[in-house]
Amino acid sequence: MTARIVDVETIDVRFPTSRQLDGSDAMNEAPDYSAAYVVLKTDAADVPDGHGFTFTIGRGNDLAVHAARAIGERAVGRTVEEITGDLGGFSRHLLGDSQLRWLGPDKGAVHLGTAAVLNAAWDLAAKQAGKPVWKLLADMTPQQIVDLVDWRYLKDALTPEDALAMLAEKAAGRAEREAYVREHGYPAYTTSAGWLGYDDAKLARLCQEAVDAGWDSVKLKVGADLQDDIRRCRIARDIIGPDRRLMIDANQTLGVDEAVAWAKALAEFDIWWFEEPTSPDDVLGHAAIARRIGPTRVATGEHAHNAVMFKQFLQADAIGICQIDACRLGGVNEAVAALLLAAAHGVPVCPHAGGVGLCELVQHLSIFDYIAVSGSMENRVIEYVDHLHEHFHDPVRVRGSRYLVPEAPGYSARIRRATLDAHRFPDGPVWSGGDRVAS
Amino acid sequence: MTARIVDVETIDVRFPTSRQLDGSDAMNEAPDYSAAYVVLKTDAADVPDGHGFTFTIGRGNDLAVHAARAIGERAVGRTVEEITGDLGGFSRHLLGDSQLRWLGPDKGAVHLGTAAVLNAAWDLAAKQAGKPVWKLLADMTPQQIVDLVDWRYLKDALTPEDALAMLAEKAAGRAEREAYVREHGYPAYTTSAGWLGYDDAKLARLCQEAVDAGWDSVKLKVGADLQDDIRRCRIARDIIGPDRRLMIDANQTLGVDEAVAWAKALAEFDIWWFEEPTSPDDVLGHAAIARRIGPTRVATGEHAHNAVMFKQFLQADAIGICQIDACRLGGVNEAVAALLLAAAHGVPVCPHAGGVGLCELVQHLSIFDYIAVSGSMENRVIEYVDHLHEHFHDPVRVRGSRYLVPEAPGYSARIRRATLDAHRFPDGPVWSGGDRVAS
Structure with missing residues (x-):
């Protein structure tokens, strides 16, 4: 059959x-x-x-x-x-x-x-x-x-033949890297401390908790008010100290010149990357920002909708950190295309995660990238947000700022049936009023 | 009240x-x-x-x-x-x-x-x-x-102040240009002859009909098979003669290098513009093509989804013809943004039309562009396809290859109620089998 x-x-x-x-x-x-x-x-x-x-x-x-x-x-x-x-x-x-x-x-x-x-x-x-x-x-x-990849629009940046040669060169070391990542896990950073809706006291408390939990990299949301952001970055940097990495994320709120001004005003806090400074469609804008705010790197990609966008961000030297999203790109195949393009351009991939189950998915992509594509963990971290993992059958496991390798067959994508039933919109009890306890 | x-x-x-x-x-x-x-x-x-x-x-x-x-x-x-x-x-x-x-x-x-x-x-x-x-x-x-315009992401290419100055400079001539366009109409071109599904005999007949009807510019669909396209362009050029304009449209089917090869193979037919040679998201790809296929101009925009995309196509010298779409851009406001950006960069706007009612809408944008923004009809033509106009209350009127100025209040957008009822999907009689006569 x-x-x-x-x-x-x-x-x-x-x-x-x-x-x-x-x-x-x-x-x-x-x-x-x-x-x-x-x-x-x-x-x-x-x-x-x-x-x-x-x-x-x-x-x-x-x-x-x-x-x-x-x-x-x-x-x-x-x-x-x-x-x-x-x-x-x-x-x-x-x-x-x-x-x-x-x-x-x-x-x-x-x-x-x-x-x-x-x-x-x-x-x-x-x-x-x-x-x-x-x-x-x-x-x-x-x-x-x-x-796996649709090469139609990508060949001017990377030919299938060159991709093949790049992968073949990395094939010999795959077993060794697989053993390494199984033993040591894959580096991560936390965004849980820095949501914009939190007040200063909560920000300070969460930054301290992040340090205590062993995180080396912390990201703050910025972009609404520069004076607020200066104050919040100061709080964060004071708590995490000079040796941990601090990243900021403006979630697309700024124009090109504004973004440059923002980065310069926050430079004293030693910002590793500036994420989504402006429109996610603006390849040339990101390139202009990147030229003007070094050594801070420009990061984007969670709203880059396809491999053609990543191709251009890389061709234009517009990004120093490539943030693929497992659910905005057209599934695993297009994510693989982005991994190949990024590796060919020598740009580290640090996937966007958080949300619902994005951590569960992107860990597979980064581990594959390490074993078979880029062959490196240098300057690479997967975003981690401690939300909603309890709803998954095979949730991510994070220990001491590293993702542990998932072992169960599949894509770690399966949500528990009880969650699906309770949270179904608009008729599940969470939404219809049958259960007003927030999840 | x-x-x-x-x-x-x-x-x-x-x-x-x-x-x-x-x-x-x-x-x-x-x-x-x-x-x-x-x-x-x-x-x-x-x-x-x-x-x-x-x-x-x-x-x-x-x-x-x-x-x-x-x-x-x-x-x-x-x-x-x-x-x-x-x-x-x-x-x-x-x-x-x-x-x-x-x-x-x-x-x-x-x-x-x-x-x-x-x-x-x-x-x-x-x-x-x-x-x-x-x-x-x-x-x-x-x-x-x-x-009218949201300037958040556009100021690095054009400031509101510079747009104001540009519009102010054109203000004095508005009345004269309005009188001119009312008298002479606005130039158009036809796509009706060149759909890819038509055989050579139908193509030849429709090209001859276009010439007989007074059209100066004809566009053919290409991009599936180069040898077919060489034959079809030869047929079209033979019939329309050396003095009318011939344009081609690949509808995004080609990679960057393929598009260049296509344009070079068709150059002998004196192609005015090459439309949608590759992915509509590929600003840098269009720029690379444009550098290599002159004097043929690169045209795109019917799938350019917002003003940030038009900004970049213009900044990168990627297009010689700017093809806004009245229904893909976020309405009139974003179309006005594109008109301002194109005028500031000296690139003519030739809107995408056809489809359902696109001709009805874009005529308003081009006439406004002529009166108040670019102030010019040079190298500007509105696409015209003779489909479905009979379903509109205020259909376009085209005479001798020119759109006549619409006079009725509104955006010429209103479809007849009998059409809405008959063509409603899936339950209108055209679709439910109550009326199998194609419209």
Whole structure:
């Protein structure tokens, strides 16, 4: 019997995080962290389903769900073998509906929905292989990795042949690096201390708790008021001391010249990177900022919607830190494209995480990057936010500022059914008033 | 009594254009031209509503409708005066929902929905003023025009002060130019001859008909097969002769180096512009192509999703023709931003049209550009496709390759109710089988 995809389940899951201003920043004053959740269902007894999602911050999650359903229906009827045996081809199939493509292309709600479906397909493929996604990737040959990527728009920056040579050069050291990361984990940093909605006392307390918990790198949200930010950076730097890294994140609120002025005013606090200083679409703007604020690095990518954007940020020397997002890029395949481009340009990838389950996903991508692509952990840290992990079957494990390697087969994407039921919008008890206790 | 917006009606309208391959190109093999249609309803007796829409090509139009409803609800309860008296502020209000913004920002389904709502608000404002939209705009002071624009991300390319000075310099000649365009109309070109799905005989016949009808400029779709394109360009150039302009459009199908090779292979046919050679997100790619294919100009913009993209295309000298789209940009306000940026960089704006009602909308923008912004018609042509105009209350009027100036108050956006009823998806008779005659 050939197993097939027989159904796609989509669920609008929302967490009422705005009730406590967790996750607040200068652009997003009151987010309700949400997932457009997808289950690809098969008729196989051994691997019955794959789970995936994309992340949004509340209103509009229904649009992402709706998009995921439209894209997911393109999987129904396909054999599991067709999908897991050629994930590059499946990715191109999902992205190739010319009518749906018009709403992007390769951006916005449709691309978010595509990410959810493709993430579920990778979860399915990894479960079928009995491996976590990072291991499924790290066991692929260089040619198999290259074949995951749609090269149509990327060849002027990196040819498939050059990518193949780069991967082949790293192949010999894979086993050694896998052993190393299994033993030592992967470096992380924390954003939990620095949300903009917190007052100074809470900021100071959380910075101290971060130091006490062993964190070496701390990120603050900035961008609403410069005088406030000077005061908050001073508080943070005083507490974390001169040797830990301090990063700032303006969440796109500034124009190019304003961002430069902001960075210069905060330079005395020794800022490692300045994240999302301006519009995420502004490659040339980021390049102009980068030229003017060194040695602080420009970081962006959580809102860079596709590999063409990362290609340009790298070509223009616009970023010193490349922040891929596992749910905004069109799933694992496009994330792999970004990893290859970044490695070819010598720029470290420090994935965006937090939200709902982003930590769970991006750890797979960074571990794969270390083992098979860049081969380095230097200047690389995965974002960590201590929110909502308890809702996952296979939550991230962080010890002493490092992610431990996930071992369970799949993409660590599966949310507990009780959570899905309780947080389903708008009819789950968390939202309908049946249970007003915030999660 | 203060009039208010009391309701927003949204309608999913689709035309089964794929049944005849009208509108086929190398990327979009079978589009069903569609509109996510919005009616902002007021409680005022004199101006009961404003009509607007965004354009898609079929599947996914429901997503644009859904987004337009989510955005449109932000208008309900506002006074008409608040909206029409400060269209810049209203635009920022629509774009400013931080949760919905996450799905873009400023791109994809949510931005398309915003365009539909804002276009309806402009229709309402123009009807209230008793003027067509072009005249409402052309009667504004330079300061009022500058205030329509969100300058947050644009000031590094053009400051509001410089935009004001540019507009002030053109103010003296407005009356003369208005009289000229009323008398002579605005230049246009035709795409109707060159859809990729047509065979050579139909292409030749339609090119001859275009010449006979007085067109000076003809555009062909290319990008699927180079040998086919060489043959088709030869057919077209032979029929239109050496003095008419020939343009080509690859609809994003090529990589950067491929696009250059394509342009060089077709150079013998004296191509005025090469449209959408590659990914619409690839500013640096378009710049590289532009440097290598002169004197053919690079044209793009129908998929450029916001003013930040146009800013960069202009800063990078990536385009010689700026093709704004009235429904992909976030409504009239963002189109005005693009017009100002293009004029400041000396690049002619030749709007994308065709689809459903795009000709009806963009004529207003180009006429305003001529009267008050660029002050020139040189190297400027509005796309014209002879499709679906019969469904509009105030359809474009084209005579001898020129658009005649629209005179009715509003944005020419209103579709006939009988059309809305017949083409409503999926339950209108055109789609439900009650009327299988293609429109």
